[in-house]
Amino acid sequence: MFNKRALSILIVSSFLSHQALEVEGNKVILVSFDGFRYDYLEDVDTPNFDAAIAAGVTAPYVTPAFVTLTLPSHFSIVTGLWPESHGVVHNIMYDPVFNETITPETRNQSKWWDMGAEPIWQTARFQGKASGSYFYFGGEVEIMGLYPNVYIGNNDPTVPWNERIDTVISWFLDEDIDVITLYFNQPDNVGHYNGIDSNERRDMVRQCDDTLGYLMEKIDENGLTDVMNIIVVSDHGMSEIFDDMxxxxxxxxxxxxxxxxxxxxxxxxxxxxxxxxxxxxxxxxxxxxxxxxxxxxxxxxxxxxxxxxxxxxxxxxxxxxxxxxxxxxxxxxQVGGHGFDNQDMTMKNIFVATGPDFKTGYISEPFNSVDIYPLLCQILQLEPAPNNGSLEIVKTLLSSDVGGAVSSRGDFFTVVVSGLVCLYAVALLSQSDS
The missing domain is CATH 3.30.1360.180 (Gyrase A; domain 2)
Known part of the structure; x- marks a missing residue:
């Protein structure tokens, strides 16, 4: 006969040793400005974007996922999956199984998002890192049994932009978060209702630039410059549309x-x-x-x-x-719209990144938005979940000393299995005491 108490202690000790798994890597904030077309920087003075590009990297444009709408495109960025793979196929998608159509009131329900895709905030949590999300679509939803460690949903456009920055900086400092996704609903809205060639759109691009400047300032003030990577993206571009077409x-x-x-x-x-x-x-x-x-x-x-x-x-x-x-x-x-063919240049979106893991003054080839997820995993030294992206082009954005992604997914599942075995051991221990 084996000693149940000794076996239980051995299993528990093994489980706790797995809990101590450490994964290194710098921090990342992924900032999305909705509807920021790839060429919006060309007709507006944007000193902070210019500074970020000079100190970091950019691409001529990024090709978004199709359909070029807000929910599917945003979820493709953080999962590396095309909408046919992650299941968020439209802003107003209809699900024949539920016999329901998603609405702004129901889109924070797990059933619309939890279709097998693993967003970056879950990949981080599964591998021993902490994540956060502020207004990013899907970031306030339970997916695969988890939320981000810290999050704010509801996407209230009245919350001042600098206040959002202050909050996420406090998360990095107080909660030791490793990766945060942060969303702003502009310049999409002014593009829809004022047009891509309007002063309102140009003014909003300037506001986006001011916001990026404020973020960089707060990162510097709080001593995060040496560890913080900033990635600025958008979900899609914008085109002129007409009532008679x-x-x-x-x-x-x-x-x-x-x-x-x-x-x-x-x-x-x-x-x-x-x-x-x-x-x-x-x-x-x-x-x-x-x-x-x-x-x-x-x-x-x-x-x-x-x-x-x-x-x-x-x-x-x-x-x-x-x-x-x-x-x-x-x-x-509306005088501006999107959702068109993702090969159409008016649908292309922006990419600017700067920080310790990026090259300086580098312009890459264009790439797909699904390539951003494996890029995030590379910086954070996480093993990516299965995805449709490719690291081949985007890895050229990284400085030469950024190491390969660690293979900690296996360790995570070992922890899970060990945990289950640990529970069994506790049950054995209880039996031996009775």
Whole structure:
């Protein structure tokens, strides 16, 4: 007979030794300015962006995930997955299993996000590091059983921008956080309602520049310069749109033939026909308008990486820029829009980074937004979760002394397994005492 008490102590000691796993690496703050087009720095004086580029790295542009909308694009950045892989396929996605459409009131529910993807804040936590999120989409949601260590959701646009910076700096200092994602809803909003060539848009870019300057100032004041990497990104670009360039689906199909339609939100539409009406609806739409391409789901072009998820509905349509698709068009005051083909230059987004792990004054080749997740993991020395990104181009942004990512994922799962065994040992111990 074995000694249950001795075995229990041995297992518990092994578990605690795994708990002491240390993973090194510098800190990262990922800042997203929504709708910041790749060329917005060209017609505005932006001394702080200029300083960050001179001291760090940039790319001519980044190609966002398709569809080029806020929720799917943001989640692709922090997971390294295309929307067909992470499941957040639209801002107003419909889930046939739930028979529900996401809303601003329900989008903090796990069921919309927890589809198997692992965002950077969970990758960090799984491997012994601490993470935070401020207004970043998905950052206030329980995913894979975890939240970030610290987070603020609700995305209240009235919170002063410098106050957000003060909060995340306090997290780095007081909570010893390793990676934080921070979101601002501009210049997207002014791009929609004032236009890309407006003074309001230029003023907002200046505000973004001031905010970056304030962040760099606070990092310096608090002695974080030697350990803090700043990465500034956006989710998509922006294009001019016009009220007289709308394609109205209900001019071509009978509303009684469809069960659910996602439209009225840019250039992409998805349609769930009623049973037995799939071919009829498709035939009515496929040649309906010269500026709209219509596909059965299985025929969506490979380059979109937008086909292999059940939330992508059976009929898919996309319009040529600047045309947009509606069921019946109702003017909404918008003069700028996005959601178009991610190869369209107006949809490209910004990338600027500076800090101890980046080169100085370096301009890389363009890359994809899904490449940012493996870049984050490399800086933080984390083993990435499975993803669609590539480190090949983005690793050229890093200084030569940035080491390879550590293989600590196995250690994490050893901790989990050890923990389960530890619980079993405690049960044995209880039996031996009884």
């Amino acid at each position: 709308k394609i109205e689906l209900y001019n071509y199909i009978d509303p009684n033939d469809v069960y659910h339609v996602i439209a009225d939100y840019g250039p992409v539409a998805m349609i769930q026909p009623k049973e037995g009406r799939l071919d009829a609806v498709f035939d009515n739409l496929k040649d309906a308008h010269p500026n709209m391409s219509v596909y059965m789901k299985e025929d969506i072009p490979d380059r979109f990486n937008y086909r292999d998820h059940y939330r992508i509905l059976p009929i898919f349509a996309i319009s040529d820029r600047p045309w947009e698709i509606a069921t019946k068009w109702v003017p909404n005051g």
